[in-house]
Amino acid sequence: MSDRLVYLNGKFVAERDANVSIFDSALMFGDMAFEMTRTFNHQPFKLREHLERLYNSLRLLEIDCGISIDEMEQLTLDVLARNTPTEPEDVDWQIMHDVSRGPLSVYGSVFPEGIQPTVVINCWPMITHTGGFAEKYETGVDLMIPAQQTIPAHIVDLKAKVRSRMHYRLAEFQGNRSGNRWPIMLDTDGFLAEGPGWNIFLVKDGILYTPEGRNVLLGVSRATVIELAMNLGIEVREVNLGRYEALMADEMFTTSTPYCMVHVRSFEGQDVGDGTAGPIFTQIINAWKESVGVDFVAQAQTYAERLPQWNQQQ
Secondary structure, three states: OOOOEEEEOOEEEEHHHOOOOOOEHHHHHOOEEEEEEEEEOOEEOOHHHHHHHHHHHHHHHOOOOOOOHHHHHHHHHHHHHHHHHHOOOOOOEEEEEEEEOOEOHHHHHHOOOOOOOEEEEEEEEOHHHHHOOHHHHHHOEEEEOOOOOOOOOOOOOOOOOEOOOHHHHHHHHHHHHOOOOEEOOEOOOOOEOOEOOEEEEEEEOOEEEEEOHHHOOOOHHHHHHHHHHHHOOOOEEEEOOOHHHHHOOOEEEEEEOOOEEEEEEEEOOEEOOOOOOOHHHHHHHHHHHHHHOOOHHHHHHHHHHHHHHHHHHO
């Protein structure tokens, strides 16, 4: 049984006892902002950037969580410190923040102490996330364009990271039915936008391209790749990209917090380059590993070997 602890509304509770009301606005409407951060050598990677985006999302949702960003940062470090001793030293962590406005007022009689926002901070060992992902670093992933489009910013601005993400799930289902390919959604103008929880990059003639930020989540990993590429002297352009540009790309890769980067093997059934990781991708991922002091690909492979036993012990 896990000894992990969760911060929930001012208290540290056992993970198995961290329960949210059935009347919470998050359950009723998906009315919740969230963030996922990961650690390298137990150091949260760009935690402040993740928290700044969380508070930007809360402002858009008009939620006052009653905790300052500085207090949230300290609470996060406290949660991490309480949980790291529960795993071997070489295990890194996912840190999750979930914040809703709390139970709906119509059910206020159930809460005589008063209604308050729901604030949750929890940690989870990265062994399940990247251990289960490890083989994709070698094989790459296959992309397709699903029928499901992304939501345009004039309806719900995707720069906010919120739990109401049904369009992500529908795109994933469509990708699964198409041979377990990853879905890259188009925006309403027919340009590449994003995948469910990840951003996309293309390489053509040594130039790195990514969709402009009008209809995508501005991922922290996306920003990291842009920063690393510029430091390497690689030209980066944020532009509208379509199916044509994707099919003509020399390289393609995706970015997300858990796995950082993974190359794309095929797009719409056609190989991207020769189907292996290209030179621009390799330069950037090596620079990322160096900057955090962790070979997260080798780490994931180690986790994959240990994952079956870890699952049995939980």
